[in-house]
Amino acid sequence: MDEHEYFFGLEGPLDAIPASGQMRAANLTGFSDYARIRGSDAHRILERHGLEPRTLVDPDSHIGCQQVVDVFEYCSTLFDDPLFGLRLAHLQDPDVFGCVTALCRAAPDLRSAVGCLVDYIPIVHSPEADLELVEGLDTAELRWNVRTDMGVNDQANYQALMLMLKLLRTVGGNSFKPAYVHLAVDARPRDVPEIEGLVACHVLNRAERNAIGFPVQALDQPIASANRLIFRLLGGYLARVKLVNRANIVERTASYVRGALPAGTCSIERCAEKLGLSVRTLQARLAVHDISFSDLVEAQRENLARIYLKQTRMPLDEVAERLGYGEQTSFGRAFKRWTGTTPRKFRAVGGSSNG
CATH class of the missing domain: 1.10.10.60 (Homeodomain-like)
Structure with missing residues (x-):
């Protein structure tokens, strides 16, 4: 059997893939709990922004990226919480990214895992996501952004930061330690120390781009949960999905x-x-x-x-x-x-x- 062939065949994805402007509703995992703790009703907040409350129990459904951005910014104001996105992500785990997280866990090393994150988050989670791994002599950066202008989206960037840090720490183990974080958000100076406490590294506010920096040698770190069979089968499936998922x-x-x-x-x-x-x-x-x-x-x-x-x-x-x-x-x-x-x-x- 050729290296790039698999015993299964696919005429199309086994599940629906988010269209342009959409994301998986898994991004709202834990939102009900957060709203309840703050004395509010998550259903009413979603309905206010045109989202069906049922999406809270259907993480694989697809919802509008702009609506999620609007909900997050609204909640930041409603709850007087300028770090709402970070706190919501604190209630979540990397499985928000679905099968991409499973693939990263099965990868042989951190470089392969980050490569899967970059390649398949835009396919499985949201086509609006734009990720990039940049390797320097001493430092590597995982950068992220959105492909379209959605107005103010600071809280979504906070959430993305925490979720990606959690994933990197999950696959990288105790040895993974970020060197710094760059955030293209307009955080208040007095909030920066709290952000640094939550991410456990130096944070540059109002940066040109969002990025997590870490020692480049960490990319060669083997992953304890590596599984060659899962990595090959799931990776092969997602590679096929990427090929057939061509936007019109x-x-x-x-x-x-x-x-x-x-x-x-x-x-x-x-x-x-x-x-x-x-x-x-x-x-x-x-x-x-x-x-x-x-x-x-x-x-x-x-x-x-x-x-x-x-x-x-x-x-x-x-x-x-x-x-x-x-x-x-x-x-x-x-x-x-x-x-x-x-x-x-x-x-x-x-x-x-x-x-």
Whole structure:
């Protein structure tokens, strides 16, 4: 049997895979307990943000990433807890990541385990996750981010930090010790010592990227729970899932637009280049779905505009700039076309509109 062949065959995944903009509901594990301890009702909080309460008992169901981000930021304010994401993750374990955690535990060494985390979290847990392992001479970094702009998502970053630290410590054993943590969040200076106490290492606040740094030699550390059979079978399954789980051209283009608009780099030429297509081919493939690149740009502009106005105090001219408008009046006309109201009125009434 060839090294890359397995005795089973797959025409598709054994379970549904999260679509663009979704994640597994396992991210809410322990949320009911936290809310109850704080004297609140988890069901009401979820319903307020358009989430079904049943997701609390169905970790393998799929929910909107933006809704989870909104819930976490809302809870941080509701419970007056600027470190809500860290405390929620304290009630959770690495199994939030599902079968990826099982694969990491079965890996032969830490390098293989981290490689599995990087490769398969975007497939199994959420396609919005963007992870990377960077190896230096003395230090390695596990970096993470989200592929799209979801507004303020500090609490989700806190949760991701604690869960990934727990996983690294689970597979790395007592010998794994982080050297530092970089966080792309706007934590209050007085909260940093508490964060450092929870993660047991130095924390750099307001960093350019999220990262956990650790000695590079730790990557060669054997894993006590290594299991060659599980690693090969489960790894083979997930490798096949990764191959068949190709997002359609509309989802891939929309994902590009969400990320490129705030960066000011959104154009059909750059999108085509990123997707490895010619502009003409990209246009033709979108046309099959009865949609154009400009339609997707318009839809993502509206979505991001609502997020910026609802979740931030960003000045209107900055919102317009992030969405690619040369002037605030152009943005205002577009926003009224989408929602029937002005950006200023939309923000004043807390983000409700006729749209």
